[in-house]
Amino acid sequence: MTARRLQSITPFHVMALLARARQLEAEGRSIVHMEIGEPDFDTPAPIVEAGIQALQAGRTHYTPAAGLAALREAIAGHYRQRFDAEVSPGRIIVTPGASGALQLITAALVDPGNRILMTDPGYPCNRNFVYLYGGSPVAVPVDAQQGYQLDSARLAAYWTDNTVAALIASPSNPTGAVVSRARMAELLAAVRERDGRLIVDEIYQNLYYRDKPHSALELGDDVFVINSFSKYFGMTGWRLGWLVAPEEFVAPLDILAQNLFLAAPTPAQYAALAAFEPQTLAILEQRREQFQTRRDYLLPALRSLGFDIPREPEGAFYLYADCSRFSEDSFAFTNELLEHAGVAVTPGIDFGTYEAGRHVRFAYTTSLEQLQLGVERIARFVAA
Numbered sequence: 204m205t206a207r208r209l210q211s212i213t214p215f216h217v218m219a220l221l222a223r224a225r226q227l228e229a230e231g232r233s234i235v236h237m238e239i240g241e242p243d244f245d246t247p248a249p250i251v252e253a254g255i256q257a258l259q260a261g262r263t264h265y266t267p268a269a270g271l272a273a274l275r276e277a278i279a280g281h282y283r284q285r286f287d288a289e290v291s292p293g294r295i296i297v298t299p300g301a302s303g304a305l306q307l308i309t310a311a312l313v314d315p316g317n318r319i320l321m322t323d324p325g326y327p328c329n330r331n332f333v334y335l336y337g338g339s340p341v342a343v344p345v346d347a348q349q350g351y352q353l354d355s356a357r358l359a360a361y362w363t364d365n366t367v368a369a370l371i372a373s374p375s376n377p378t379g380a381v382v383s384r385a386r387m388a389e390l391l392a393a394v395r396e397r398d399g400r401l402i403v404d405e406i407y408q409n410l411y412y413r414d415k416p417h418s419a420l421e422l423g424d425d426v427f428v429i430n431s432f433s434k435y436f437g438m439t440g441w442r443l444g445w446l447v448a449p450e451e452f453v454a455p456l457d458i459l460a461q462n463l464f465l466a467a468p469t470p471a472q473y474a475a476l477a478a479f480e481p482q483t484l485a486i487l488e489q490r491r492e493q494f495q496t497r498r499d500y501l502l503p504a505l506r507s508l509g510f511d512i513p514r515e516p517e518g519a520f521y522l523y524a525d526c527s528r529f530s531e532d533s534f535a536f537t538n539e540l541l542e543h544a545g546v547a548v549t550p551g552i553d554f555g556t557y558e559a560g561r562h563v564r565f566a567y568t569t570s571l572e573q574l575q576l577g578v579e580r581i582a583r584f585v586a587a
């Protein structure tokens with residue numbers, strides 16, 4: 204018998220879809236992949252080179268649990284250079300992906316029975332981390348009217364005595380919606396008033412297509428911020444992220460990290476030292492521009508096919524589209540799209556329950572040519 208908590212942990216439906224897509228490809232079908240939540244670009248060469256050098260130099264042993272001092276310094280430097288935030292490297296803990304950071308923070312904040320507010324739609328793993336520690340994730344429905352993000356009115360409506368934190372991602376997965384600086388300040392004030400904590404997942408922060416991004420760290424030292432080398436830096440498989448914690452949480456989080464992971468992968472940490480170098484950042488900025496070109500193509504193309512995308516996504520690499528003109532069962536719709544049109548997209552049910560049957564997520568993590576092919580195929584499918 205498995206532990207009861209496993210019954211609450213849900214799979215990603217898109218994984219089954221991806222497996223089916225791969226099977227169809229093995230049978231010779233051509234599939235356009237718009238379901239994948241990671242950049243199609245490989246890790247930039249300077250990072251790969253630094254990783255190879257680290258391996259050849261025998262950097263294969265554990266690092267301190269909170270990460271290499273040099274990497275924590277480099278991350279603090281990133282906040283100083285790109286953002287208006289002075290962060291002491293001592294408050295930065297390097298983790299196995301943002302996933303590791305999310306687990307540490309949930310473990311540090313959630314006692315059995317505690318609640319954490321999060322948006323629906325939102326990143327699906329978050330609720331499962333809360334379940335693992337015996338807490339209750341509270342899905343707060345958000346739609347285009349609220350900019351697909353929490354606001355202080357919703358926070359007030361859903362906050363109860365046993366609520367300990369609100370977790371937001373900006374830009375968000377699956378909507379690409381960004382929380383403005385003013386809204387972030389409002390949320391932080393609302394959480395502070397209730398003696399809770401604000402957790403901000405900034406994993407898509409540097410993938411922006413409108414306003415220059417801000418960090419919640421600019422607003423105070425009492426927020427938890429999560430970030431990662433996965434998306435903007437193109438290092439998904441290296442499993443490396445970080446968190447910035449309020450001072451009083453650093454020592455307990457360090458102890459938790461020692462116990463849960465010992466440390467983040469050592470070669471990946473050495474490789475990531477090259478992530479902030481000018482030549483790497485130049486490559487990454489070119490990639491960001493390519494994502495923008497893709498978004499600028501795909502958004503109007505999908506709208507003209509009849510998908511409703513009321514808000515222009517300002518970041519990440521996703522478009523969250525209302526597909527109810529074609530189907531009220533987005534799960535069935537994504538399966539049909541795959542089988543009959545050869546296009547893979549993610550059903551709304553992977554991100555929550557609120558209006559999930561009416562929504563699908565398109566990821567523009569493939570070339571412009573593939574996106575154009577995908578749009579042609581969808582056009583033919585919905586016309587038929």
Ligand SMILES: Cc1ncc(COP(=O)(O)O)c(C=O)c1O
Pocket residue numbers: 240299300301302303326372375376404406430431432433439443444
């Ligand atoms: C919003 C969000 N947070 C966290 C993660 C976890 O990323 P990683 O563990 O690769 O850093 C993802 C991955 O898709 C995500 O979309």
